[in-house]
Amino acid sequence: MTAAPPSRASAHPGVSGDTGVSGDPSGSGDPSGSGNPGDSASAAERAYEHTKRAIIRGDLAAGTMTSELLICQQLGISRTPVHEAFLRLAADGLLSLESRKGAVVRPMAPSEARDVLEMREAVESAAAARVIAEGCPPELMTALRDLLAAQEQALADRDSDAFVEADDAFHTAVVTASRNSVAAHFTRFLRDRQQRLRHQLFRVRPEQFAAVLRQHGLLADALEAGDARRYAELLAEHVAGHGVTS
Secondary structure, three states: OOOOOOOOOOOOOOOOOOOOOOOOOOOOOOOOOOOOHHHHHHHHHHHHHHHHHHHHHOOOOOOEEOHHHHHHHHHOOOOOHHHHHHHHHOOOOEEEEEOEEEEOOOOOOOOHHHHHHHHHHHHHHHHHHHHHHOOOHHHHHHHHHHHHHHHHHHHHHHHHHHHHHHHHHHHHHHHHHHHHHHHHHHHHHHHHHHHHHHHHHHHOOHHHHHHHHHHHHHHHHHHOOHHHHHHHHHHHHHHOOOOOOO
16 A cells, blocks of 8 residues: 655644734734735735635644634734634634634535535536547646646655645646636635545545546546546546545
């Protein structure tokens, strides 16, 4: 059984902290951390992406307590943009905000995981069928083979982040090649949830790295052979494996 590449060292410890911090840590007197409103918006976006990535990667695991103060300290920014980021993350369903306690990373419910996987399979299967019907472009196959090579190298390097990114790029390339704008929209909408499931899968079942690489090779072969039915069958098996995360 192939050993799995561990995630790279995390800079997002799941430590709870006091959420009552106020003012500007820099001591400038500006609660946004800057006199420029644009800088405040930029800081809020940084805090949002930083925390969201930690949740998706599993560095902040489901049930973990975190706080605005912790993120302020990690990024060197004030509370205001972090508070805005936490509100967005709560709206995204990634955090539960608890008064006087901080925030808790919300787990992905089994029903949500099932919904995401079902939609992912439906969208990609239809996209692949269109690609095959219209003639699989050589540049798509070149891109997929390059991504397979990248995943093989990531496996050898024990680089889980690179493996997961290439995994996402592989499936996205197939959907993009269909030139179906609705399918592309759904793929973008589902991306964060899919990435979270991928990271969860590889943390719980690290032996799946090698299995996923093998399945990707078979999917590429089916696409190149113009076999839409085979692609759909392989994709169903591939996606089903992502539903086992505990």
